[in-house]
Amino acid sequence: MNLPATARSPLITLVGPPNSGKTTLFNYLSGNNFKTVNYPGATVEYSLGKFQSKFSLKAILLDSPGIVSLIPNSPDEVVAVKSLYSHPELGPPDLIIVTVDASQLSRHLLLVSQLKKSNFRIVIALTMVDILQRKKLAIDTIKLGELFSCDVVKIDGRSGKGVDNLISKVENIFSSMNHKSTESTRANFCNDTNDLIDTFNKIEKIEAEVLINLVDPSQLPNISKANKQLRILIDPKSKIECNKIDARTLKIDRILLHRIWGLVTFFAVMTLTFTSIFWLAEPLISVVDSLFSLLSSESLKLFGYGWFGDLVANGIISGTGSILVFVPQIIILFLILGLLEDTGYLARGAMLIDKPLSKIGLNGKSFVPMLSGFACAIPAILATRTIPNRRERLLTIFIIPLMSCSARLPVYALLLAFILPSDKSWLGGFLLASIYIFSIVASAIIAGIINKLRNKLIKEEDNSSFILELPAYRIPKFKVVIHNTITSTTSYLRKAGPVILTLSLFLWMLTSFPNINPSIDKTGLTKDEILNLTKAERLSTSYAADLGKIIQPIMTPIGMDWRVGVSLIAAFAAREVFVSSLALIFKVTSDETTLQNSIVSAMRNATVEDTEQKLFTASTIIGLIIYFIFAMQCLSTIAVSRKESGGWRIPILQILIFTAAAYVFTFISVNGLRALGWD
Amino acid sequence: MKSASQLKLGEKVVIKNIDSSHPSSRRLLEIGFTPGQEIELINSSVFNDPMAFSIRGTLIALRRNEAGCIKVE
Numbered sequence: 223m224n225l226p227a228t229a230r231s232p233l234i235t236l237v238g239p240p241n242s243g244k245t246t247l248f249n250y251l252s253g254n255n256f257k258t259v260n261y262p263g264a265t266v267e268y269s270l271g272k273f274q275s276k277f278s279l280k281a282i283l284l285d286s287p288g289i290v291s292l293i294p295n296s297p298d299e300v301v302a303v304k305s306l307y308s309h310p311e312l313g314p315p316d317l318i319i320v321t322v323d324a325s326q327l328s329r330h331l332l333l334v335s336q337l338k339k340s341n342f343r344i345v346i347a348l349t350m351v352d353i354l355q356r357k358k359l360a361i362d363t364i365k366l367g368e369l370f371s372c373d374v375v376k377i378d379g380r381s382g383k384g385v386d387n388l389i390s391k392v393e394n395i396f397s398s399m400n401h402k403s404t405e406s407t408r409a410n411f412c413n414d415t416n417d418l419i420d421t422f423n424k425i426e427k428i429e430a431e432v433l434i435n436l437v438d439p440s441q442l443p444n445i446s447k448a449n450k451q452l453r454i455l456i457d458p459k460s461k462i463e464c465n466k467i468d469a470r471t472l473k474i475d476r477i478l479l480h481r482i483w484g485l486v487t488f489f490a491v492m493t494l495t496f497t498s499i500f501w502l503a504e505p506l507i508s509v510v511d512s513l514f515s516l517l518s519s520e521s522l523k524l525f526g527y528g529w530f531g532d533l534v535a536n537g538i539i540s541g542t543g544s545i546l547v548f549v550p551q552i553i554i555l556f557l558i559l560g561l562l563e564d565t566g567y568l569a570r571g572a573m574l575i576d577k578p579l580s581k582i583g584l585n586g587k588s589f590v591p592m593l594s595g596f597a598c599a600i601p602a603i604l605a606t607r608t609i610p611n612r613r614e615r616l617l618t619i620f621i622i623p624l625m626s627c628s629a630r631l632p633v634y635a636l637l638l639a640f641i642l643p644s645d646k647s648w649l650g651g652f653l654l655a656s657i658y659i660f661s662i663v664a665s666a667i668i669a670g671i672i673n674k675l676r677n678k679l680i681k682e683e684d685n686s687s688f689i690l691e692l693p694a695y696r697i698p699k700f701k702v703v704i705h706n707t708i709t710s711t712t713s714y715l716r717k718a719g720p721v722i723l724t725l726s727l728f729l730w731m732l733t734s735f736p737n738i739n740p741s742i743d744k745t746g747l748t749k750d751e752i753l754n755l756t757k758a759e760r761l762s763t764s765y766a767a768d769l770g771k772i773i774q775p776i777m778t779p780i781g782m783d784w785r786v787g788v789s790l791i792a793a794f795a796a797r798e799v800f801v802s803s804l805a806l807i808f809k810v811t812s813d814e815t816t817l818q819n820s821i822v823s824a825m826r827n828a829t830v831e832d833t834e835q836k837l838f839t840a841s842t843i844i845g846l847i848i849y850f851i852f853a854m855q856c857l858s859t860i861a862v863s864r865k866e867s868g869g870w871r872i873p874i875l876q877i878l879i880f881t882a883a884a885y886v887f888t889f890i891s892v893n894g895l896r897a898l899g900w901d
Numbered sequence: 902m903k904s905a906s907q908l909k910l911g912e913k914v915v916i917k918n919i920d921s922s923h924p925s926s927r928r929l930l931e932i933g934f935t936p937g938q939e940i941e942l943i944n945s946s947v948f949n950d951p952m953a954f955s956i957r958g959t960l961i962a963l964r965r966n967e968a969g970c971i972k973v974e
């Protein structure tokens with residue numbers, strides 16, 4: 223095989239309209255099960271891969287966000303079009319594989335003809351041939367190739383059918399390629415509307431030439447079997463057939479997009495999503511929870527009750543355990559989101575919610591990013607690239623940190639466990655759902671206010687539009703959904719894990735040093751009393767205590783003390799650190815059956831320093847929940863928000879507005895509840 | 902002239918032209934709303950906005966305002 227003599231392996235870029243099968247093909251070729259989702263524009267960042275070794279083709283493969291034409295309309299399309307001319311790091315691609323949905327030939331050929339006009343070297347990969355076949359139609363690939371003077375290959379990226387053919391075509395092109403031929407002639411593409419209409423007219427002629435009717439020729443009288451190509455021209459039925467929408471999809475949409483039933487199902491789906499996060503995860507959580515408390519207490523027995531045992535049991539095991547406990551909930555959230563995406567429902571959701579969202583300055587296309595915000599704000603902010611209008615995009619980025627991300631789950635779960643009587647734990651799902659609804663309503667109000675102040679805060683004006691393809695419904699591929707869930711969850715853990723562990727250790731040091739072995743008067747005390755006294759003495763003379771004294775004045779008005787304050791500061795790194803931090807600061811020992819129970823019972827016993835007054839009461843717990851609903855606490859979110867909004871304006875506004883709102887609302891609710899005698 | 906935003910559910914019409922002064926006109930053409938194509942109003946959500954049309958074998962949701970620039974026969 224003859225590869226072009228460049229410094230790097232040749233670069234092949236996959237382009238095509240949204241949902242044309244790029245990512246599926248990319249996954250098959252690279253062996254990297256990356257992500258396939260049924261939402262137009264779901265690939266917001268490009269993914270890079272190498273060809274699997276079994277294809278013996280040395281080339282870099284690039285998957286890009288879907289584009290309809292070479293003139294981009296939204297930030298994700300800008301990224302894709304730019305990478306066609308020249309990838310920022312890898313330079314111009316050597317070859318472009320265009321995926322074309324055979325069942326939507328005339329729409330998808332626009333991009334092909336534009337690419338051809340601007341002299342790109344392309345291979346057409348025809349996907350969804352099976353769908354076309356169900357409509358009793360086929361495509362004459364040789365003819366299509368002649369008309370566009372390029373190679374055309376039928377493939378199915380799901381099964382790998384036709385991929386060998388594609389590879390050999392690519393190899394042929396590489397071996398016959400004289401390297402610098404096309405770059406110089408490649409003109410930036412520009413077209414006006416008349417040009418577009420013209421192009422479509424040509425495409426329709428091409429379509430008529432390449433579509434073959436598969437209906438048994440004997441059923442069509444007066445046509446000779448040899449005259450295959452002609453048949454289509456005299457048979458207008460095939461065109462009608464080709465433009466028919468999937469009947470099953472139409473039937474389902476009659477309910478799911480119905481004026482009334484559509485809304486009802488939309489709210490039902492959303493409610494089910496959020497309640498199942500709690501219900502389904504519950505049994506799994508208690509399993510993980512008991513496991514970690516067992517580990518913790520066993521390691522204390524194993525390493526003794528000195529500083530080392532304390533480090534292992536309280537610094538490492540409780541710290542990570544209090545986070546891992548919530549992995550089941552995170553998995554379930556990702557799983558449901560994946561299923562909704564893959565069936566094709568999310569695009570409908572976006573359509574149903576466009577009108578209400580536009581009232582508060584957002585867009586139907588804000589829906590999917592906002593929904594992903596319930597898993598994690600970082601991918602959610604990246605997903606806003608599919609919003610064409612810059613104002614709406616900035617406002618969506620602004621509001622996303624208010625969506626209740628999965629990092630808040632551990633915090634809410636702990637706080638709810640505190641206020642719930644143990645015989646009424648079923649209330650948990652209900653209360654959690656209320657927290658979600660409250661945070662959604664609150665963020666809608668905040669978005670509305672920001673939108674009213676539009677010219678002061680977000681100074682962008684631009685054409686607001688909502689044009690979205692509604693993909694055909696299909697049965698989700700459980701294998702893919704589960705794989706994606708695992709990938710998302712592990713990448714979440716990989717990202718959050720080290721931060722949490724490091725912070726847990728750092729906090730352990732802050733709360734244990736400098737007085738790791740305090741001298742106490744042991745006379746007449748039992749072993750347990752000595753242990754507890756040591757811990758208390760160690761903490762009250764620790765660095766954390768010093769730090770806490772500084773922030774005490776801010777914490778007193780909201781009914782909390784410096785220990786909660788230290789945990790809130792730690793939560794700036796990542797919200798879920800709050801839980802492990804509380805566990806450490808209150809020196810939770812695992813004498814209860816589960817970790818959560820032991821944190822809760824430690825919290826119940828905690829008193830405001832030097833008094834008998836209980837530190838955690840219904841009012842302070844509700845105050846904390848309110849604080850977590852609003853506060854901007856996650857450093858990585860701030861970084862992504864700066865990068866994606868293109869400046870410090872949005873992240874600084876987020877920090878100021880959200881944190882101030884959190885403090886004020888917490889103050890109001892704690893003191894209000896106390897005034898009402900609800901303590 | 903009648904526009905696509907005035908269609909009733911299930912009404913099928915042929916596109917006459919796209920009002921090129923509308924900022925979304927190019928995108929509408931690019932996704933296939935070209936003169937001569939048949940469209941049908943398949944669904945519309947609660948406030949009649951957005952509306953879902955069938956065009957060239959796919960469903961596409963548009964805001965009412967955008968459908969307004971699609972002039973039909």
Ligand SMILES: Nc1nc2c(ncn2[C@@H]2O[C@H](COP(=O)(O)OP(=O)(O)O)[C@@H](O)[C@H]2O)c(=O)[nH]1
Pocket residue numbers: 238239240241242243244245246247257258259260262263264265288321349350351352353377378379380
């Ligand atoms: N029936 C059928 N479905 C396909 C084919 N290729 C891809 N798909 C499905 O089409 C959907 C969209 O594919 P995807 O690769 O995400 O499209 P992208 O938006 O271009 O990246 C996925 O659910 C695929 O499983 C094919 O040849 N036939």
Ligand SMILES: [Mg+2]
Pocket residue numbers: 244245258259264265286287288
């Ligand atoms: Mg993709």
